[in-house]
Amino acid sequence: xxxxxxxxxxxxxxxxxxxxxxxxxxxxxxxxxxxxxxxxxxxxxxxxxxxxxxxxxxxxxxxxxxxxxxxxxxxxxxxxxxxxxxxxxxxxxxxxxxxxxxxxxxxxxxxxxxxxxxxxxxxxxxxxxxxxxxxxxxxxxxxxxxxxxxxxxxxxxxxxxxxxxxxxxxxxxxxxxxxxxxxxxxxxxxxxxxxxxxxxxxxxxxxxxxxxxxxxxxxxxxxxxxxxxxxxxxxxxxxxxxxxxxxxxxxxxxxxxxxxxxxxxxxxxxxxxxxxxxx
Numbered sequence: 545x546x547x548x549x550x551x552x553x554x555x556x557x558x559x560x561x562x563x564x565x566x567x568x569x570x571x572x573x574x575x576x577x578x579x580x581x582x583x584x585x586x587x588x589x590x591x592x593x594x595x596x597x598x599x600x601x602x603x604x605x606x607x608x609x610x611x612x613x614x615x616x617x618x619x620x621x622x623x624x625x626x627x628x629x630x631x632x633x634x635x636x637x638x639x640x641x642x643x644x645x646x647x648x649x650x651x652x653x654x655x656x657x658x659x660x661x662x663x664x665x666x667x668x669x670x671x672x673x674x675x676x677x678x679x680x681x682x683x684x685x686x687x688x689x690x691x692x693x694x695x696x697x698x699x700x701x702x703x704x705x706x707x708x709x710x711x712x713x714x715x716x717x718x719x720x721x722x723x724x725x726x727x728x729x730x731x732x733x734x735x736x737x738x739x740x741x742x743x744x745x746x747x748x749x750x751x752x753x754x755x756x757x758x759x760x761x762x763x764x765x766x767x768x769x770x771x772x773x774x775x776x777x778x779x780x781x782x783x784x785x786x787x788x789x790x791x792x793x794x795x796x797x798x799x800x801x802x803x804x805x806x807x808x809x810x811x812x813x814x815x816x817x818x819x820x821x822x823x
Contacts (some may be wrong), residue, residue: 549807551678553611558816575584576609578605578608578636578641579612579640580598580642581630582615582640582643582645583602583621583624583644584621584644584688585620586615586617589613590748590777591743591744591775592748592773592774592776593613593751594613595774597611598754600753601759601760603764603765603769604756604760604762604765605681611743612639615782620650620667625674630677631677633690640683641683641684642674642683642685643759644674644685644686644688644817645687645688647708648690648691650664651699652704654791671712672711672712676756677714677762686717688754689720691747693721695723695724698721700725702720703717703720707719715756715759715807716758717754717757717758722734723813733745734746747792749810750810753811754814764807766807766811769801769807770799770800770802771800772791772795772797773798773800774798775797776793776812777795
């Protein structure tokens with residue numbers, strides 16, 4: 545994952561006092577570096593989606609955007625909240641945004657999810673607590689939706705996610721149209737070729753682009769792009785209990801290159817307004 549080990553960990557209070565001092569002196573306010581904390585499960589660590597987001601966001605904003613990840617296979621947001629790592633990371637004041645992605649389909653609140661130990665009430669409470677804590681630390685909370693294969697379930701899930709996001713003051717990047725995208729472009733690698741359920745390269749790209757547009761209202765220029773990412777599948781599955789453990793996994797480094805027309809088609813398919821072509 546992209547990191548900046550040399551950055552000092554200024555407290556939120558220190559940052560606020562610095563900003564007040566600069567304002568009082570009539571000097572330009574120094575903005576914090578853009579750093580986004582992704583929290584979730586295998587839906588985000590497949591294809592190292594946060595890293596792909598950071599590369600696309602850096603191109604869109606024209607300045608470095610960094611991403612960190614706290615993820616464990618099958619993890620619930622309530623489990624992340626109970627562990628306390630998210631809160632401790634946000635308390636450093638290093639983050640400008642917090643992206644939460646719940647256990648796949650969990651926010652549909654279907655009774656059958658109880659067999660996975662999932663509680664919708666606990667999930668809602670954890671989302672509210674983490675979103676509130678993020679806002680107190682100066683970070684924008686974002687609820688990133690999960691994908692479903694059937695139209696009805698995808699739309700219902702996206703609607704419930706949006707309702708929760710509005711209730712806790714978070715932005716929402718939904719995937720309610722995922723079944724339509726598969727139907728329109730069945731030859732794109734939407735799902736993992738090994739299990740047919742986890743995100744494939746194009747679903748990870750879709751999530752990265754939707755998060756980018758939701759958070760910054762911008763997109764990368766339409767040009768050829770090479771995305772570097774770690775393969776956290778198989779024996780490299782993360783069991784992340786601390787932020788540094790992602791970097792400790794010697795997962796293979798892979799690359800995906802998209803030519804400008806390919807990137808443009810994917811942004812158009814995602815319903816995103818295209819920026820001007822580079823050059």
